[in-house]
Amino acid sequence: MDRTAYTFDTIQRLRLVTNPKELMTVLAGVGEQFGLAKACAIASIPRANRNFAEYCYAERWPVGWHERYLERRYFGDDPVIKRLRKTDKPFAWHEVPVNGETEKKAAGIMNEAGEFHLRVGFNVPIQTVKGDLATVVFAGDRFELAQEDRPALLLISIYAHDRIRELMGVRPIHPRQQRPLTPREIEVLKWTAEGKTLQDIADILEVSLPTVQSHIANLCRKLDVVTRAQATARAVRWGILS
Amino acid sequence: MDVKVIEGARPGDSALLEQAFKLRHTVFVEEKKWNDLRKPDGREIDQFDGPQCIYILAVRKGTVLGHVRMTPTTHPHLLADVHGCLCVRPEPRGPHIWEWTRYCVRPRMRGRRMAGEVAAVIQLAAMEWLFMHGVRDVVVEYHPRFLERHLAFGFQVNPLGLPIEMEGEPVIAAHMRFDFNTIYQTRAVLGVKGPILMRPPVTAVS
Numbered sequence: 345m346d347r348t349a350y351t352f353d354t355i356q357r358l359r360l361v362t363n364p365k366e367l368m369t370v371l372a373g374v375g376e377q378f379g380l381a382k383a384c385a386i387a388s389i390p391r392a393n394r395n396f397a398e399y400c401y402a403e404r405w406p407v408g409w410h411e412r413y414l415e416r417r418y419f420g421d422d423p424v425i426k427r428l429r430k431t432d433k434p435f436a437w438h439e440v441p442v443n444g445e446t447e448k449k450a451a452g453i454m455n456e457a458g459e460f461h462l463r464v465g466f467n468v469p470i471q472t473v474k475g476d477l478a479t480v481v482f483a484g485d486r487f488e489l490a491q492e493d494r495p496a497l498l499l500i501s502i503y504a505h506d507r508i509r510e511l512m513g514v515r516p517i518h519p520r521q522q523r524p525l526t527p528r529e530i531e532v533l534k535w536t537a538e539g540k541t542l543q544d545i546a547d548i549l550e551v552s553l554p555t556v557q558s559h560i561a562n563l564c565r566k567l568d569v570v571t572r573a574q575a576t577a578r579a580v581r582w583g584i585l586s
Numbered sequence: 587m588d589v590k591v592i593e594g595a596r597p598g599d600s601a602l603l604e605q606a607f608k609l610r611h612t613v614f615v616e617e618k619k620w621n622d623l624r625k626p627d628g629r630e631i632d633q634f635d636g637p638q639c640i641y642i643l644a645v646r647k648g649t650v651l652g653h654v655r656m657t658p659t660t661h662p663h664l665l666a667d668v669h670g671c672l673c674v675r676p677e678p679r680g681p682h683i684w685e686w687t688r689y690c691v692r693p694r695m696r697g698r699r700m701a702g703e704v705a706a707v708i709q710l711a712a713m714e715w716l717f718m719h720g721v722r723d724v725v726v727e728y729h730p731r732f733l734e735r736h737l738a739f740g741f742q743v744n745p746l747g748l749p750i751e752m753e754g755e756p757v758i759a760a761h762m763r764f765d766f767n768t769i770y771q772t773r774a775v776l777g778v779k780g781p782i783l784m785r786p787p788v789t790a791v792s
Contacts, residue, residue, distance in 0.1 A: 506737040
C-alpha cells in the first residue's frame with residue numbers, strides 16, 4: 345500500500361461524507377486497513393469527570409462496550425484517558441504502562457476491553473484551538489501497526505475530527521462572538537433544563553414539534569454544543585440560566 | 587496593540603525588524619533549540635530574508651510581541667529550497683502563492699485557549715494583507731497540530747506529504763487556500779471584532 349496516496353485519498357473521502365454515519369464508515373475502513381478493525385470512535389475529552397457520554401461525537405464499539413463503559417464510569421480510571429491528558433503524540437495502548445498491583449481498576453478496564461476483542465488500540469490526541477482535548481481511537485485484537493503508519497493515522501484523525509465537528513455543527517466560536525439567545529430560545533432551554541421532553545415543550549408553548557426542534561438546534565449552535573444537556577450546562581456556566 | 591507591516595526592507599533597515607530578528611532567535615534558537623539557526627549576534631536571519639519579504643509585526647509600546655514572515659514563492663523560500671523532502675505532491679509555486687514562516691509570539695504573550703491575542707492579530711493581519719493583494723494560497727511547514735487550527739479557521743488545507751520527524755518534532759508541509767469567508771470565520775474563532783488592515787465595509791446610505 346502506498347501510505348501517502350491512501351492518506352490523501354482518505355482525506356478526500358472524509359471531505360465528501362455528508363453525515364456522521366458515513367464518516368464513521370470511512371473511519372472503520374481506515375481501521376481495517378491498519379489492522380485495527382474492531383472499533384473506532386471520535387470523542388472530546390472533558391477536563392474533569394463530567395458526563396463523558398455527552399462528549400462523544402461518534403463511536404463504533406462492539407455491542408455493549410460503550411454502554412458498560414459509561415454505566416460503570418470507567419472514564420475516571422481509564423489509563424488511556426489519563427495518558428491523553430499528558431501527551432500530544434499518538435500512542436498505542438500497550439505503550440501505557442499499567443501496574444496490575446497498584447492500579448487494579450485501570451488493569452481491570454483493560455482486561456474487560458480485551459473480553460470485547462479490544463485487546464490493542466491506538467489513540468491520536470487532538471488539541472483544539474479552544475484549548476480542549478479530543479481524540480480519535482482505533483482498536484482491534486492484534487497490533488500490526490508499523491511505526492511508519494503512525495503519521496498517516498495522525499493526519500487522517502485530524503481531518504476526521506474536524507469533519508465530524510463540522511457535520512455536527514460544533515465548530516469553535518469565540519465566546520465574545522456568540523450571538524445572544526432569543527427570548528424564545530431561553531424559554532425552550534428553561535423547560536429543557538426542567539427535564540421536559542420536546543413534545544412537552546411543544547405542548548406548553550403551543551407550537552409544533554419541529555418548531556421546538558429548530559429552536560433547540562439554533563440554541564445548541566449558538567452555545568457551541570451538541571446535546572441538550574450540554575446546552576443547559578453551558579447556559580448555566582455562561583449565566584444565561586440561573 | 588498595533589500591527590506594523592514591513593515591506594521592502596533589508597536587514598538593518600528597520601529598528602522594529604531588528605527586534606523581530608531577535609525575537610526569532612529567542613523563540614527558535616533559545617526556546618525551541620533549533621541550533622542550526624544560532625547566530626553570534628542573536629539575530630536570526632537566513633538566506634530568505636530580504637526586501638521581497640513582507641513582515642507582519644505585532645507591536646506594543648515599541649516592543650515587538652509577535653512576527654510572521656511572508657515570502658512570495660516566486661523567490662527562493664524554505665519549502666522549495668530546504669524542505670522539499672516534505673513534499674510528495676509538487677510544491678505549489680507562483681505569483682499568487684506565498685509562504686508563511688517563522689511565526690512566533692513572545693513567550694509571555696501566548697494564551698492556552700484561543701491562541702492568545704497577539705497570535706490572533708498576526709494570523710488575521712497576515713491573511714488580510716495577502717487577501718488585499720489578491721493572494722488566496724499559502725504554503726506552510728509546521729507541527730501537524732496547527733492543521734487543526736487552520737481547519738477550524740475554515741482554510742482548505744491540503745497536505746503536501748505525510749508528517750516527517752525533524753529535530754524530534756513532526757513537521758508537515760501544507761498548501762492552504764482561503765477566501766473572504768475564511769477571514770470572517772477566523773475572526774469568529776479568535777474573537778477579533780473587525781478588520782485589522784482592511785477598511786471596515788462601507789454602509790450604503792440612501
